[in-house]
Amino acid sequence: MPEEVLQTQTEMIRGFLRETDAIAVLTGAGVSAESGIPTFRDAQTGLWARYDPMELATPQAFARDPALVSRWYDERRRKSADCEPNPGHLALTRLQEEFEAAGKHFTLITQNVDRLHQRAGSRGLLELHGTFWVWRCTSCGEEREEWEVPFPEHPPRCQCGGTRRPSVVWFGETLPESVLAAAWQAAEHCGLFLSLGTSSLVEPAASLGRVAAAAGAKTVEINPQETPLSPWVDVSVRGTTGKLLPTILSARE
């Protein structure tokens, strides 16, 4: 990306930030990439290479082989526990603090299940797809944060004797109603929508940018690749969030 294009885009985004008192941010796996966590559609590595994540992240896969799916999520928990939030996560935390200190609205909506945003200090997140740090019993429904890494047994058991599954949204499952409604509301009422590190392929998250645009918000995307959202946004920046967010979101004189 030519430097002068990036400079112009940065100035435009800084102008949008100055002009709005309500921002909604949607993040995807790309925001965690510079922390060392492979994105969802990155090729799986090692012993998981032969599995398609789209196959593993389903209720059918868990019913067929709960230990295998539990091991896959435990591996991803372990990996994310070894990773640190990157400058992109931290830039979003600073932006939230700045907006809220000025009495403005900041909503962070994430598709990520790794909780790196929370570890970076972000608060009040809308986790559209849940998190693998919370597991729920398939018998009694009890949900519990599970911090032990790795699990001593696969899948982990509940005191009631039932089997625990990760509290993430699998393909074919519906998103948590209240979380999705809050995300939709934030997109409809923001003055600026940022789509960061997401392929914009998975609904309903992928529609939020267009909902914001239709409601009159300025829209920005940051992604090294083009996505289906790119033609719809006001500014589409080709680049990585870890590198660009600290610059773009920094002091806006």
Ligand code: OAD
């Ligand atoms: P994907 O793996 O589909 O897309 C990651 C996006 O991040 C791609 O568009 C990459 O180009 C981009 N990217 C990679 N490195 C980046 C970086 N350093 N900075 C910025 N962008 C970068 O992940 P998601 O879009 O999050 O849902 O996928 C959405 C959902 O698809 C996931 O939440 C998951 C999956 O179905 C569930 O598991 C329910």
